[in-house]
Amino acid sequence: FFEIGHLDKLKSWLSWSWTYICAVWFAMVLTMIYVLRSPLKLQDTLTSASVFLNTLTPKFYVALTGTSSLISGLILIFEWWYFRKYGTSFIEQVSVSHLRPLLGGVESSSTTGLFSSVNGEAEPRPSVSECKVWRNPLNLFRGAEYSRYTWVTGKEPLTYYDMNLSAQDHQTFFTGDTQQIKAEDTVMQKAWRERNPQARIRAAYQAIEMNHECAAAYVLLAEEEATTITEAERLFKQALRSGKREQRVQDPITTGKDINLLVYIKRRLAMCARKLGRIKEAVKMMRDLMKEFPLLGMLNIHENLLEALLELQAYADVQAVLAKYDDISLPKSATICYTSALLKARAVSEKFSPEAASRRGLSTAEMNAVEAIHRAVEFNPHVPKYLLEMKSLILPPEHILKRGDSEAVAYAFFHLQHWKRAEGALNLLHCTWEGTFRIIPYPLEKGHLFYPYPGCTETADRELLPTFHEVSVYPKKELPFFILFTAGLCSFTAMLAMLTHQFPELMGVFVKAFFSTLFTPLGFFADKMESFMPSSFWHQLTRI
DSSP states (O other), X not given: OHHHHHHHHHHHHHHHHHHHHHHHHHHHHHHHHHHTTTTTTHHXXXXXHHHHHXXXXXXXXXXXXXXXXXHHHHHHHHHHHHHHHHSSOHHHHHIIIIIHHHHTOOOOOSSSXXXXXXXXXXXXXXXXXXXXXXXXXXXXXXXXXXXXXXXXXXXXXXXXXXXXXXXXXXXXXXXXXXXXXXXXXXXXXXXXXOSSHHHHHHHHHHHHHHOTTOHHHHHHHHHHTOOSHHHHHHHHHHXXXXXXXXXXXXXXXXXXXXXHHHHHHHHHHHHHHHHTTOHHHHHHHHHHHHHHOTTOGGGOHHHXXXXXXXXXXXXXHHHHHHHHHSOTTSOOXXXXXXXHHHXXXXXXXXXXXXXXXXXXXXXXXXXXXXXXXXXXXXXXXXXXXXXXXXXXXXXXXXXXXXXXXXXXXXHHHHHHHHHHHSTTHHHHHHHHGGGGGGTSOSSSSSOSSSSOOOTXXXXXXXXXXXXXXXXXXXXXXXXXXXXXXXXXXXXXXXHHHHHHHHXXXXXXXXXXXXXXXXXXXXXXXXXXXXXXXOHHXXXXXXXX
């Protein structure tokens, strides 16, 4: 440890002294050039260069500045495109990744820095790998909804990364012990991994030919082949019957695969009933499922229940569900936080007026509603722009990142109608949501009610959301230095080209005056050195 400590000190001293060594070396080079100006015939070279530059016509300078403006403009366009697509500067990324190690720099570790949590304790900032992706509780049906969108618009609403996560989920949920695996289960394992939808459907039919009671195959057909919700519901019912018959044939102790499969099928049946307008039936199915499998809370079935209860306008039941799941010990979500804010806003929003509130102040109920909105916005700051229709909605992905843009899209897609139904709720949200950012400390090293906002959401959201969607970024990134620099360089050289073309003589006079002013301090410094040092000393140095 002692040797390592001395080695670190030596490295830090070398990196600290490197800047000063470079400065001293640069000063020595300039001094040697000045001393050896006579042997090197620098004066004659400068004289011939000035004569050559004086013979050039203004057209040359117009072409020079115009070409410089064109090149810097092309660099600016590429830098702007790269920043919009990847969220960083290409020149900065290359310099940090390739040039800094060559120059002896050390990359700053963004994942090991300590940040303060809400209770003041130090905790590591989340890295990209720590940003857990969750299954979207309200994900749509591929055949009946996502595919129809593709047929109409020609755009793919799901990314390959998102679909690959779904394939991994299905393999994990619907695959039991490998020692007891059946032939049709092997086929279905391959089916989930297929990238081509038609290949997956063919594999599902192959599994049904092997075993007519293969519930997983019917699940795949309901998800991918069914083009309507009614058809998907029929296939899910067939899958449920097959799953129950398989369960009776097997051992009395139900395997984990059977439980996961039955829970998935019942949940999708409840979602089919919700989409077909049988909302009370859907609510009953969700409540029964939560009672039957209380330990499967990680599936977030309560979020499906909250959305269905809001559609029924059963606000008392919604409040009862929130009282159970909006607990400090349980993980939060945009659905939990924004539904709580909606209930409190609904109680005061109908009579809320910003002018009246500014005159008399906020009442207790209005203050509670505003605080609930601030709490929700701090958890996920992307949601208000979708609820207020400041950004266009897209179909939600099959997986979401909590506190990210993907979660905001998924929440607003299903809950925007509930906010619109509560009169004045969106107006209250519009008047108060931006006040949240005055409460949150900046920079975001510390949260107000939650942990600091993770810095990895943008990267994960770009993987989950389609390319035609503009990913919302928080906090808003400032333009990189190189974009501003190339923009200024492009504008400056274009202006020089235009002025040189319009006023060649005047620009010539201006350039000469500029350079004479620029080199005046150097001439003054050279004269002082010659007066300070004897001429014999310079003569001896030049002879050496």
